[in-house]
């Protein structure tokens with residue numbers, strides 16, 4: 001098994017002949033909004049958003065099919081042209097031959113170094129690419145060319161970076177016409193393009209963005225000439241892999257301060273000819289960037305275009321990200337620990353790139369969805385909890401009064417946008433995620449009062465949980481729910497959460513499970529809007545409702561809060577008993593009544609509700625739902641296996657069990673029945689057996705999302721149109737697989753949970769099959785290839801699972817509690833397993849010591865030492881928040897936990 005070779009404990013890795021793998025890309029980005037993707041041969045793209053692509057947008061197929069990559073050419077006098085990135089027709093032709101150039105990739109967080117040695121040309125190139133972690137909107141490259149021959153060589157170096165400079169829409173739409181908008185200028189250091197207008201989905205507008213490529217020698221010396229038009233650069237009959245001006249070493253005629261317009265552009269920048277002695281190196285710096293005006297490029301020249309500046313910026317960038325990734329692990333398997341370093345980084349990548357700006361994510365126009373917003377916060381809670389409170393509060397502003405939520409998320413925190421296309425789609429799982437994140441936040445911090453904070457509600461034309469339109473609403477009214485008095489209504493976070501769960505509780509299909517609506521977590525289950533039901537998420541909602549009741553008890557008992565304020569409309573949802581809950585029609589009437597009371601606005605009257613009454617009412621609902629699922633959805637097939645049915649289709653038929661074309665089992669229904677404790681201990685055992693029998697496939701990384709239904713099931717969702725083993729149709733979908741692991745760990749099924757994560761990790765780590773750089777991909781396809789790498793919600797869940805389940809380090813109402821679920825084989829040679837993390841703003845290293853090498857189940861916590869001093873705990877293995885807060889902030893504190 002070949003793996004990426006790690007060079008330190010910060011995820012830096014090395015890979016030989018990286019270009020002999022297709023579809024691989026690496027992320028380079030910064031928080032100023034520059035987002036690049038880069039391949040081993042420096043293909044990929046660079047943009048700041050859907051409408052501002054500097055390099056032309058690439059989806060995965062373009063990674064091998066596109067010639068317009070970042071390139072750097074060296075013409076050797078008397079020999080010919082050589083591409084330092086490997087993208088020349090001649091070098092491409094040799095990629096499968098014995099004479100292939102030696103190549104290697106080394107990469108770490110947000111930097112990428114490609115090296116290439118050509119014996120034939122007697123040259124070696126090293127190209128480091130990164131995007132500084134500053135406010136600069138620039139991607140930088142340092143190219144070092146070394147003469148590995150014995151004789152001096154006269155060389156002509158040329159940087160060649162095609163400048164696309166427009167919206168991704170224009171790749172097909174008006175590709176030529178938009179090149180007529182180009183206004184191109186040369187400066188002393190490069191080429192700047194400032195299109196006059198933009199033609200894209202926003203209409204025709206005046207363009208304000210400047211794009212440019214600048215270059216200098218390592219010592220800051222200027223280039224000598226330019227060739228800014230693609231057609232001049234490639235020459236008649238030429239191409240980017242075989243450009244006439246390069247291959248024939250033709251003179252570039254354009255000097256600085258020239259103007260051209262109306263053609264496709266390229267940052268083709270020529271340096272002075274020079275002689276490179278044997279064993280000598282020459283260095284060049286190239287910057288590709290964005291600006292609001294021409295002078296922005298002067299500061300790029302001043303700040304970035306020198307080797308010393310480049311090296312310093314790179315060091316600072318490495319340090320910046322390393323400080324951000326403030327959680328790390330030490331187990332027996334160092335490869336795993338390093339792999340997790342990349343997983344830790346992934347939620348940060350998704351915050352920058354959204355779900356759409358790497359080459360596999362070519363389906364959207366950017367942004368993140370509601371679900372993603374909340375899940376990415378899970379990881380933040382582990383790594384950067386400082387701003388999470390504000391973020392959670394703002395995000396609750398996206399909840400509608402009918403329990404659904406805004407689905408278009410703006411770029412600013414807490415900005416939600418009304419869907420102008422009026423496409424009504426309700427994902428029935430959306431209401432459940434905010435509570436999971438909020439609960440984690442409260443447990444980590446003890447900030448239970450957060451539930452009593454107030455926030456407005458989102459309002460637009462949609463109402464009645466996606467079934468009706470509020471024609472009285474118009475955009476002028478704004479996106480907040482108003483009262484009868486036309487005032488913005490603000491309710492507590494508790495009220496928001498209650499609305500999300502109670503409306504869902506009454507929103508049922510024929511079998512009295514929660515309606516599937518437009519889909520649940522599985523976006524591919526999108527064709528059962530009328531009669532579909534998600535038993536899977538019914539279970540999660542029921543578990544959540546029980547947990548809401550627990551938090552309320554804490555408020556009542558520990559904070560002496562006996563009454564909570566709720567909008568009077570909620571009373572409709574807070575009545576009822578088992579008899580009512582049994583009746584689908586009555587339930588639907590209750591929901592209708594509630595929705596009609598808050599169609600356009602609400603009264604604005606607030607009632608004080610007795611906590612006891614509230615707790616007993618919602619506990620009744622949670623219990624009813626759990627019983628209902630237990631009683632009706634536990635199925636047994638003819639082969640004698642049992643598990644929970646997770647869905648009903650649009651013909652109101654049960655989905656799972658024995659099918660016409662084979663067994664039908666889905667993982668989602670198992671995950672949430674286990675997680676919510678709907679499944680009994682015995683049932684979890686049966687589920688594990690069934691999942692091992694029907695869903696487990698070691699060769700593709702573990703547990704598939706479903707068995708092969710062998711049917712294009714148009715009464716359930718588009719996923720059945722996908723070939724089996726791909727994406728939502730039966731791939732190993734990391735997110736659900738990891739939630740399965742999490743659920744198993746939570747229920748004490750530790751070996752089983754470990755198996756899920758270990759199989760997935762081992763598969764990703766097996767580079768020959770997975771063909772991805774370290775990290776967890778969205779899914780593994782039928783051939784075992786990791787797909788949609790980097791931008792996946794599964795990373796957050798994996799961090800959470802490793803931290804709070806495997807290592808068992810969790811917050812409990814603000815205190816720090818330890819419940820390790822590490823297997824004996826995870827302890828290293830020194831009998832230790834450790835985790836470095838932040839808790840209560842203190843840097844902690846938590847070391848479990850298992851000197852007697854006991855297996856999980858046989859050990860318990862014997863002693864706890866804080867910085868060498870024994871900490872007395874009585875029964876409960878918890879360190880109080882107050883004790884942690886007493887530790888000073890700057891240095892790291894060692895908490896040693898002796899197991900026996």
Ligand code: G1P
Pocket residue numbers: 355369371372521522523524728735778788791792793794
């Ligand atoms: C993606 C989406 C996620 C959705 C999932 C299943 O997963 O981002 O919202 O629930 O597909 O359809 P991810 O890439 O986050 O793992």
